[in-house]
Structures are given as structure tokens and as C-alpha cells.
Amino acid sequence: MRILGLILRTLFLLVVIVVTVRVASPQTESLWSAYDTPSDMFRFVLGVAVGGFIAFQIFQYPKSPAEMRKWVPIGLAVLPLALLCAAVIW
Numbered sequence: 001m002r003i004l005g006l007i008l009r010t011l012f013l014l015v016v017i018v019v020t021v022r023v024a025s026p027q028t029e030s031l032w033s034a035y036d037t038p039s040d041m042f043r044f045v046l047g048v049a050v051g052g053f054i055a056f057q058i059f060q061y062p063k064s065p066a067e068m069r070k071w072v073p074i075g076l077a078v079l080p081l082a083l084l085c086a087a088v089i090w
Contacts, residue, residue, distance in 0.1 A: 005068035006061075008075025013058050015082040020051045022089050 024047020026040040062068055 001072055002065050002068040005071035005075065008079055009068075009071040010058055012075055012079050012082055013054055015079070015086055017051050017054050019082070019086050019089055020047055020054065022086075023047065024051070 024043050026037075026044055062071075
């Protein structure tokens with residue numbers, strides 16, 4: 001159960017990072033043209049901050065087995081929804 005919880009948690013957080021990077025990418029042609037519009041630059045900086053925080057959470061391993069067991073039903077419920085959200089956004 002601990003390994004399954006860890007896998008589901010990690011997969012969910014990775015999908016959230018992918019969705020965050022996709023949403024935070026500049027609406028203009030390239031990353032360097034994000035400096036032209038303040039909204040693109042704000043979206044990019046906020047996306048990097050959120051993605052960094054979520055990536056940090058991947059390496060924060062929960063200490064107790066009960067916390068990992070909680071991720072089994074949560075992961076089974078939210079991972080398909082996160083994958084669907086990623087597919088729709090992409």
C-alpha cells in the first residue's frame with residue numbers, strides 16, 4: 001500500500017507540474033518575447049514558482065505509513081481527473 005500510495009502521489013504531482021508548465025507558458029511565440037507583455041511575464045514567474053514548489057513536494061516523503069495509505073484512494077480518484085485535465089489543456 002505504501003508503494004502504491006507513493007507511486008500515485010508522485011504521478012499526480014508530475015501531472016500537476018506538466019499542467020502548470022503548459023498553462024504558465026507565454027501566450028506569445030517564444031519565451032523571450034514574454035518580456036513584451038507584463039501578463040505573460042507574471043504568468044511565467046508564477047508558473048515557475050508553483051512548479052518549483054510542487055517539485056519540492058515530490059521529494060518530501062511522508063514519514064508515516066498512514067499518510068501514504070491515504071494517497072491510495074485519493075490518487076485513484078484524482079489521477080484520472082488530472083490526466084483528463086492535462087489532455088484537455090494540451
